[in-house]
Amino acid sequence: MTDLKFEELLDAGCHFGHLKRKWNPKMAPYIFKEHNGIHVIDLQKTIVKADEAAAALKQIARSGKKVLFVATKKQAKDVVAEMVKTVDMPFVTERWPGGMLTNFTTIRKAVKKMNALDQMIHDKDFNNISKRERLQIQRERAKLDKNLGSIADLTRLPSALFVIDINKEHIAVAEARRLNIPTFALVDTNTNPDLIDFPIPANDDASKSIAAILKHMVEAIQDGLNERMLDKENNVAIEEEVDEEVEATEEETKGDREEGRQRRPRRRNNQ
Numbered sequence: 001m002t003d004l005k006f007e008e009l010l011d012a013g014c015h016f017g018h019l020k021r022k023w024n025p026k027m028a029p030y031i032f033k034e035h036n037g038i039h040v041i042d043l044q045k046t047i048v049k050a051d052e053a054a055a056a057l058k059q060i061a062r063s064g065k066k067v068l069f070v071a072t073k074k075q076a077k078d079v080v081a082e083m084v085k086t087v088d089m090p091f092v093t094e095r096w097p098g099g100m101l102t103n104f105t106t107i108r109k110a111v112k113k114m115n116a117l118d119q120m121i122h123d124k125d126f127n128n129i130s131k132r133e134r135l136q137i138q139r140e141r142a143k144l145d146k147n148l149g150s151i152a153d154l155t156r157l158p159s160a161l162f163v164i165d166i167n168k169e170h171i172a173v174a175e176a177r178r179l180n181i182p183t184f185a186l187v188d189t190n191t192n193p194d195l196i197d198f199p200i201p202a203n204d205d206a207s208k209s210i211a212a213i214l215k216h217m218v219e220a221i222q223d224g225l226n227e228r229m230l231d232k233e234n235n236v237a238i239e240e241e242v243d244e245e246v247e248a249t250e251e252e253t254k255g256d257r258e259e260g261r262q263r264r265p266r267r268r269n270n271q
Contacts, residue, residue, distance in 0.1 A: 001054065001219040004047045004212075012212035014202040015041045017189030026192045030201035039189040041201050050213060053184050053198040054220035057160070061224030062231075065159035066090060067184075068151070070172045075207045076164040081150070083214050087221045090151040090158065092172075097147060101175040104157055111152050114144040160184060162217065165204045166191050186213055 009015065017023070017031065017039035030049075032042035060067055069091040071080040077093035084091045092100070100107050117137055120126060126134065161176040163169045163185040173195055176183050185196045186204040193199035203209035 001058075001216070001223045004050055004216050006043055006047065009043045009046060009202070009209075009212055012208040013206045014046060014209040014212060015043050016203045016206065016209075017041050022190045024190055024192050026194055027187065027189045027201070030187070030193070031189060041189065041203070046201050046213075049198070049200045050202075050216055053200055054216055056182070056198055057162075057184065057217055058220040058224035058227075060159050061087070061221040062228045063159075063224075064228060066154060066156075067160045067162055067221065068092070068154065068158035069162045069164075070096060070169050071164035071210075072096060073165050073168055073205075075205060076210050079207055079211045079214060080164065083211070083218045087218055087225060088153075089221065090154040092151065094147050096169060096172050098171060099175070100151075100172070101157060101161075101179055101181065107148070107151075108155070110144060111148055114141060114148060114152065117141040117144070157181065163196075164210055166195060184217075186210065 015032070017027075020034055020037050020039055023031075023039055027039075030042055030045050032040045034040070057067060067089050069080050069084045069089060071077055071091070071093055072095060080091055081093050097107060117140060120137060121141065157179065158181065160182045161172060161184065163173060163183065166173050166185045166187065167190065173183060173185070177195070182197045183195070184198040185200065186202045186209075187193045187196060187199040188202070188204045191204075193201070200213055202213050
């Protein structure tokens, strides 16, 4: 994982906040100054908070748990989808289905229905039904895939939620807080950072700013996944070494027993 550089964040426009009249006073600790009626975010604090978030995400990934990314705004959806796919994490970039976390069993039923429609479409008898029915099934499958396809492999509640624009995704944040799921997010000057466990002060409207922060998070997750793979390999090697030692000990014990039998004197019959 490469270190975040001040110049990189500056070039990406991560420091640009909102108009002063739109600010949330809770963001005061992260604001460097006001310039021409616009708040400027303190990028030194952005780096500190981003590193804290990255370290936590790395540990989550290393433990084999999932982080759900949420970004339905136009500037963020493509960036998030492209980057998050590389680490095989679930994401929502179309529409947040209400109750996705608090009513997770219903969402899983919808995913199972999508899989059932898949089987139906690929069945050899699919072409035997009417054209109208085929179109209805295909449209329903496409709709489910658009909304739920990116979370099809999420078989249990995520261990963390990463959000772009907590004002827009307030329902997702509220559901995560209700279930005590740790939250990570970019927090702009018009948001309340107290709602987030790991807030990262940065511009959440510009694609370059989002990409700069997200790149750091994804690299941290990849590092965690790599370490998890290394841990598995080391555990396998240790288990194989232990098995070899056990086998050697058993062979040695067996040899000692055989030698003991050969040396044992025979009893003489009393005459």
